[in-house]
Amino acid sequence: MLVFRQLFDPTSSTYTYLLGCSVSKEALLIDPVFEQARRDAALIGELGLTLKWTLDTHVHADHVTGAWLLKQRLGSRIALSAASGAAGADRLLQDGDRIEFGRRALEVRSTPGHTSGCVTYVLDDESMAFTGDCILIRGSGRTDFQQGDPRALYRSVRSRIFALPENCLLYPAHDYRGLTVSSVIEEKTFNPRLGGEVGENDYVGYMKNLDLPHPKKIDEAVPANLRCGQPGNAAGVPAEPGWAPLRFTFGGVWEVEPHWLEEHLSQVNVLDVREPAEFSGPLGHIRGATLVPLGELAAKAGDLPKDKPIVAVCRAGSRSAHATAILQKAGLADVANLPGGMLRWRAENRPVEGGTA
Template identity: 45%
Template sequence: MLFRQLYEPDSSTYSYLLSCPESGETVIIDPVLDTAERDMSVLQSLGLKLTYTIDTHIHADHLSGARRLKALAGSSICYPAVDELACADIGLQEGKPFKVGNIDIHPLFTPGHTDHHHGYLIHTPVQSMLFSGDALLIDGVGRTDFQSGDSEALYNSIQQKYFSLPDDTLVYPCHDYNQRRVSSIAQEKARNAHIGGAKSLEEFKTIMANLDLPYPRKIDFAVPGNEQCGQCPDNVPSEFRGPCARHDQG
């Protein structure tokens, strides 16, 4: 399997390119509109054609690149099936592995950051790779104070779905704000400031209730735009319109 970790600095978002060398089928997990052309250049440099995009959830901090990449590469758009998005070509759900050539991607329903959030697990001959979305970050977790967030649901998702994985499972989050690129289940179980160290549900809920985080600066246009797979709404402020202005979103 060919693997690349890609980064979008404005929203501190990681996207993940995975390709099956036998079939040539290729997927990008959590693409960002702002870097769609960059992603196409990476694909071209590797001699790859994009087959699918997959989003872990309806993001509030950036517009998805799914729609733009479909226009550029003809890729199919994949979202969690429970989102029931009219713009999605393929719905993914837990218990039904999604094949990208010889790569089996296992969706994990992990609500809490949003009520429809999914992580994606891949087993390789060396070790497993978890693309944890916004649910589990490196030394942190996703917010639960907006967009159907639920601290108790997130605690249960992480404890039951993520922390039950083998300790050497690599954790690749959708975001990091401190230039960290990868963690492991063992490290997050031991050291995660929000949920590690065998914290109880009540401890976790108290931590989450007292984060005092600012209002997400892109949420008012990102959520409705991502409900259309990365369409730019009319209410995108001028300072964020650059990626929208470059593209006919159709």
């Protein structure tokens, strides 16, 4: 069985695709985004997968790839087209290559036109293809920079993508309207640039008259992506919180384990966001905790002490997870949630004040 997730970066409207083998738990990511590496790593960990490869469909001009950063954090390897001109990859791909992950594999199809190094990744059973910026949903990638060539792109789509089974699902690298997936038959029939009876000269004329502005991040993104996403200096690497061994969840919350909190209570401020009756109720509360019910937290966040990091706690961990977002919005950076809340704390026989045996 295939593990499949479609992820989205709202800043660049980029789709990142996670594919995994459910038997071996090996996985790969297609078109990761630098700023989303923490999110992607969290999802991979929560699903129990091992990231073997990051793949880029081309050298992007609108965002920096997360390939290098994920390699540092998870030990994954980097692959992209040999025609991309990028340095620092572990594998430079040629047309027809296969990238294996467990019992599954992707086939590499060279589909130049948007850039000279564009490739499409086709799943082993030809049920899915990841087209990058070659063909978009009812559109196509632009061809006016980075060795773009409208004739090459037209031929790539017609000969390499439209040759796939008509029910093959097509997943692009971007969409700016919220569309998520198409199919070969849909694009062959309805794509206004490349489908139906549109000829090569029709397409070339269309693309040469788009008059689009250059991508905003092109001057930053292209040089970085030619290094597979490695920043030009250490300041470009996002810092990880150092005050505790925190875990970042796919839901976007930093968490700290109960055993660490018990051993370091004097080094943090524990914030209990339950109601007063719960704070003094059967579960009790953690020694030294400050009570601020969740409904009052936004108004009182500015009054909280800032001398130590804050660990938020509630009954089961859901309200306190929301509390961390409220605190971060209020400008408090060193904040974490206690997963499982007081239920877990008591189940692990950790000390409390009040409560019942």
